[in-house]
Amino acid sequence: xxxxxxASVGSVTPIETIRRREIALSRLVMSYIVAGLxxxxxxxxxxxxxxxxxxxAHSTPISASWIQAxxxxxxxxxxxxxxxxxxxxxIPKMRKQDSFALWTAWTCFxxxxxxxxxxxxxxxxxxxxxxxxxxxxxxxxxxxxxxxxAVSGHKATAKSGTPAPMERWIFVVITGTIGFLAMLxxxxxxxxxxxxxxxxxxxxxxFDLAFLAISAWAFLVPFVWGFSAKWxxxxxxxxxxxxxxxxxxxxxxxxxxxxxxxxxxxxxxxALLASAIxxxxxxxxxxxxxxxxxxxxxHPSYPYFIRTAYAWAIIAAALGIWAAFGDPSGGLGxxxxxxxxxxxxxxxxxxxxxxxxxxFAGMRILFSKRMMFCSMMLLTIGCTLRVVSETxxxxxxxxxxxxxxPISAVVELTAVTVFAANxxxxxxxxxxxxxxxxxxxxxx
Numbered sequence: 001x002x003x004x005x006x007a008s009v010g011s012v013t014p015i016e017t018i019r020r021r022e023i024a025l026s027r028l029v030m031s032y033i034v035a036g037l038x039x040x041x042x043x044x045x046x047x048x049x050x051x052x053x054x055x056x057a058h059s060t061p062i063s064a065s066w067i068q069a070x071x072x073x074x075x076x077x078x079x080x081x082x083x084x085x086x087x088x089x090x091i092p093k094m095r096k097q098d099s100f101a102l103w104t105a106w107t108c109f110x111x112x113x114x115x116x117x118x119x120x121x122x123x124x125x126x127x128x129x130x131x132x133x134x135x136x137x138x139x140x141x142x143x144x145x146x147x148x149x150a151v152s153g154h155k156a157t158a159k160s161g162t163p164a165p166m167e168r169w170i171f172v173v174i175t176g177t178i179g180f181l182a183m184l185x186x187x188x189x190x191x192x193x194x195x196x197x198x199x200x201x202x203x204x205x206x207f208d209l210a211f212l213a214i215s216a217w218a219f220l221v222p223f224v225w226g227f228s229a230k231w232x233x234x235x236x237x238x239x240x241x242x243x244x245x246x247x248x249x250x251x252x253x254x255x256x257x258x259x260x261x262x263x264x265x266x267x268x269x270x271a272l273l274a275s276a277i278x279x280x281x282x283x284x285x286x287x288x289x290x291x292x293x294x295x296x297x298x299h300p301s302y303p304y305f306i307r308t309a310y311a312w313a314i315i316a317a318a319l320g321i322w323a324a325f326g327d328p329s330g331g332l333g334x335x336x337x338x339x340x341x342x343x344x345x346x347x348x349x350x351x352x353x354x355x356x357x358x359x360f361a362g363m364r365i366l367f368s369k370r371m372m373f374c375s376m377m378l379l380t381i382g383c384t385l386r387v388v389s390e391t392x393x394x395x396x397x398x399x400x401x402x403x404x405x406p407i408s409a410v411v412e413l414t415a416v417t418v419f420a421a422n423x424x425x426x427x428x429x430x431x432x433x434x435x436x437x438x439x440x441x442x443x444x
Contacts (some may be wrong), residue, residue, distance in 0.1 A: 047066065148181070214261060221394045374418050
């Protein structure tokens, strides 16, 4: 009896093992999310506001390396960190007794954050940038390859334990992963070229336009489409999406961005508009729903903001065609990119992120529904002001529109601050654990 008691005290039950593993995974994903929020607020949005105030004041010319540092912090630091963290959290083998899997995820985290920080330092402070630029890009690519190695080992299984065919939405995400790799590869090439021959860390204008097209349409858009096909039928009560059509659109986007990158922006832009218009049809986003949306513990308005996000993607593609046929000031192209990255991608993160991330962080409830609504509404207002004023100001159509640009930047800064605060408060002890037994994990 005594021996049995001693063995019981020293052993760990299977339930306790699962609990510890879930806690470790929650800490992992929260680290990625908090890091992403930090890059979004400080190097990303705050620097973007600073840049826009200088541009609108027509004072000294703003440095191209500062503008690119802002974009890098937003796309790589914010969105990239979110995708890597959620990706690691979603791999089933991370829930097994596999210390190597956790080690890989944390190593990827360290490399990824180091690479983005070095890039920020090189672009802003210009200290040792010829060395730091290629190192930062190499470290970021190494982090992604670690992530890719972990994800590629996952195989879906049916309830019987036999291998199951992958759902088609996963293939849409895979096309986004290809775009992610292409973006990182282009980034490394650009960094090496700049370090060897350029006078500043900034990419040349033509190369930067190709890089931005890949970052936006080959990376961001397919990821949003893929996870929309996975989550929106559940969250919004949509009918079964036409995933075969969506997969075809994702493939055409890769082709279109390739066409743009090799020097034929007009043909590529037309193809992107066709994809942007067809994507909501593939998702059945504006058709009668099969069930009521799931709005428990979140603001009930979020389905409307998701639909407006897809409208922003169409606006972005239309502005992209306008810019491709003549944009000497650069304002139309800038408005197009802003409509896509903020109106579409950021809005989807605001709406879906505040819906799913609390569950990833130890099954918690979003701190404030009102803060969720305020963040989405402010982002919509700020993006509208920015896209309209940039379209009117840069080409010289309406001089007064220059005064609206800094206002739009402050409104968007407020929106992302409220969004970040709502998530961080959710992750802290102020957040409320979700005790419901009917909660389902969206990535399992």
